[in-house]
Amino acid sequence: MVQVYPDQKGRYGDFGGKYVPETLMAPLQELEEALDEAMGDKGFIAEYHHVLEKYAGRPTALTYADKITDMLGGARIYLKREDLLHTGAHKLNNAIGQALLAKRMGKKKIIAETGAGQHGVASATVAAKFGLECKVFMGEEDIRRQEPNVFRMKMLGAEVIPVSSGRGTLKDATNEAIRYWVANCEDHFYLIGSVVGPHPYPRMVRDFQRIIGDESKRQFLEGEPTLPDYIYACVGGGSNAIGMFHPFLEDDVELIGVEAAGKGVDTEEHAATLTKGDRGVIHGSLTFLLQDEHGQITEPYSISAGLDYPGIGPEHAYLFDSKQVRYEAVTDEEAMNALKLLTETEGIIPAVESAHALAQAFKEAKDLPQDKTILINLSGRGDKDLATIMNHFKGEE
Amino acid sequence: MLTQTSFQGKLSKTEDLFIPFIEAGDPAPEVTIELALKLQDAGADILELGIPYSDPLADGPTIQRAAKRALENGMSLKQAIELIPTMREKGLDIPVVIFTYYNPVLRIGEEKFFELLEQYGAEGVLIPDLPYEESESVRELALNHDIEYISLVAPNSEERIQKIASDARGFLYCVSTLGVTGGENQLSSEVTDFIERVKKHSPVPVAVGFGISTNDDVRMIREHADGVIIGSKIIRLVEAEVENLKDEQKREEALDRFYHNVRELVE
Secondary structure: OOOOOOOOOOOEEEEEOOOOOOHHHHHHHHHHHHHHHHHOHHHHHHHHHHHHHHHOOOOEEEEEEEEHHHOOOEEEEEEEHHHHHHHHHHHHHHHHHHHHHHHHHHEEEEEEEOOOOOHHHHHHHHHHHOOEEEEEEEHHHHHOOHHHHHHHHEEEEEOOEEOOOOOOHHHHHHHHHHHHHHHHHEEEEEEEOOOOOOOHHHHHHHHOOHHHHHHHHHHHHHHHHOOOOEEEEEEEOOOHHHHHHHHHHHOOOOOEEEEEEEEEOOOOOOOOOOHEEEEEEOOOOOEEOOOOOOEEEOOOOOOOOOOOOOOOOOOHHHHEEEEEEEEOEHHHHHHHHHHHHHHHHHHOOOHHHHHHHHHHHHHOOOOOOOOOOEEEEEOOOHHHHHHHHHHHHHOOO | OOOOOOHHHHOOOOEEEEEEEOOOOOOOOOHHHHHHHHHHOOOOOEEEEEEEOOOOOOOOHHHHHHHHHHHHOOOOHHHOOOOOHHHOOOOOOOOEEEOOHHHHHHOOOOOOOOHHHHHHHOOOEEEOOOOOOHOOOHHHHHOOOOOOOOEEEEOOOHHHHHHHOOOOOOOOOOOOOOOOOOOOOOOOHHHHHHHHHHHHHOOEEEEOOOOOOHHHHHHHHHOOOOOEEEEEHHHHHOOHHHHHHHHHHHHHHHHHHHHHHHHHHHO
C-alpha cells in the first residue's frame, strides 16, 4: 500500500509545504478547513459531478487512434480526449471544483493566473456560470501569443490584468496573483490552475483533476479489458498529468511525464524543470525549479505557453525523486511534428502542450510490441495555438 | 514586559526604534555601504539589509524595482553579506538584519548561511516567506549562532500571535496591513488595536512596517509601537537619486540629500 500523500503538513516526502508570507497563513487555513469539509460532504461531490456531466461534457471519450497505431506499427495508442471538454482543455475540471468551493465559502470574487490562457478561460467560464467576479492575471508575452483566449476571457466578463514583470509569462502572472491575493484575501478566492502553490492547493487541484484518471481506468477496463501498459502526459505545473496518473499509481502501469525541452535541454532555453532543475521554493512550495547558482529563479522557455514555467507541482517532485514516474523532455520541434502528425492522421488538432506527450509516446510506441497499449492524455485542443502553429510551419506550404 | 533585546548586545534601547531597509547592490555595492552609514547618522537603530530576489512575493513594485537594479549588478546573498565588514570598518555599529527570501538560503544551505552571517558579522535574519511552521530548523540554527531570527505577525494572524510571539527574538515585526510592501493605504485605526494586542504577548520590542511613508505615519506608529520599519519609502528616496549615486562626482551631494530626506521623514 502506497502511503497517502500529502501528510498533515502538506508534504509529499520532502516536498510541498507552505512557504508563504504570514498574511497568507490564515486564508490557507480557512481554505483547508472548507475544502476538507466539502470533500467529506456527499452533496458537494454530487454537485461537482453533476456540473461536470451536464455542463462540461464528461465523461470525455477514450479514442483508439487506429491510423497512427498502424502507421507507427508498434503499441496500440489510445487518447484520453480532454480536448473535447467544454472550453477545450482539462482545466475546467479544476475550475468547476474550486468555483463550487468558493461559492460554498461565500466568496464572490475569484482571481486566477494563466499562461496559455486555458485556465484563465476556464476560470472566466465558471465565474460567468456561477455569478462570480473574476480577475485573471496574465503575462504580457502570453497575452501576445494567446490572443484568442484573451478575447474569450473578456467576452466571458473577466478582467484580464497584464503582468509586465520578468519575461511576462506564467511565473510572473502567478507572482502577481499571489500579491493581489495577499492584499485582498478576506473576500477573494484564489483559483490556482495547477498542482502548484502552498498546501492545500496541490492536493485540491489533484483531487479535482483525478476524474481524468478515474474515467480512463474505467473506460480502459470496459474496452480492452486490461489496464494500459504506458501512460503519457505533458507536465508544466503538472495538473493534467497528476489527474491522469494519480489513480494508476498503485497499478502495474509505467507512467511517463513529459516536460518541455524548448530548444533543447543543453541550451539555456527550455522548461525542463525535473530534467535540469534543482530543489527550491517557488510559489509557496518546496519542489524542483530552474534556478541559478545563487538561488535566483531563471526564466524558462517553451513554444508552449502552458509549459513555460520554471517550477513543477511538489507531488511530481516527489514522484520523480522516488522514481515512481519517469520524466522525459521533448523539444519544440519534436512537439510540433507530433502535432502535425496527429492532425493529419487522426483529424485532431491538439494543443501544443499536449503535443509534447504525443511526441514522447510516438517515439516509444514504434519500438514496443503490438500487444502493448499506450494511453496519452490529450489535455487540450489546439484552436488557441493556431497563430503559433502557423508561425512555426510558415514556409513549409 | 520586554525580557530580552539582544542583537549580541549591540542594541542599546528597546523603544523608539528606527529600522530602515535598503536593498544590497541598489544602485551599486559601494553605494549600499554609504547609504547604510547615512542611515546610521540619520538615527537608524537597526539596519535591514535586503537581498535582491528574482521573485519577491511579499514586495510591491518599489522593492521589486530595487531588486531588479541590484540583480543587474550581479548582487547575490553571499556578496551582500560580505559587504558588512566594510560597513563596520567605516563606522557602522548598529545591528544588521539580513532580509532574504528563503530560496537563496536553501540554495546556499541553511548551515552555511548561518556560518556566513556569523563570520561576516550580521546580528539578525528575516525570511518573509518562511512562516512559523516551516522555520523550526532555521530558528534553531539562529539560536546556535547567536543570530536573532525576526518573526512576523499580520493583522489576520489572530490566535497565531501568541505562538509566534512566544518564540520572537530581536524584535517582532508587525505587518501593518494585508498586502505587499509599499502600499499607499492610509494606516487604519485598527492598526493601533493590533499593535496593542501584539505587545501584550511579545517579549521583545514590537516594530511596525509595510506602507509607512510619511512623517505622519511615523509619528502615529511611534505613539503605539516600539519601533518603525521603513522600506519602500527609503527605496524611493534612493531611486530619486539613482543616477547621482552611481556617479562618483555627484555621489557625496546625493548622499547628503538622502540623509536630509530621511531626517525629515523620521523627525
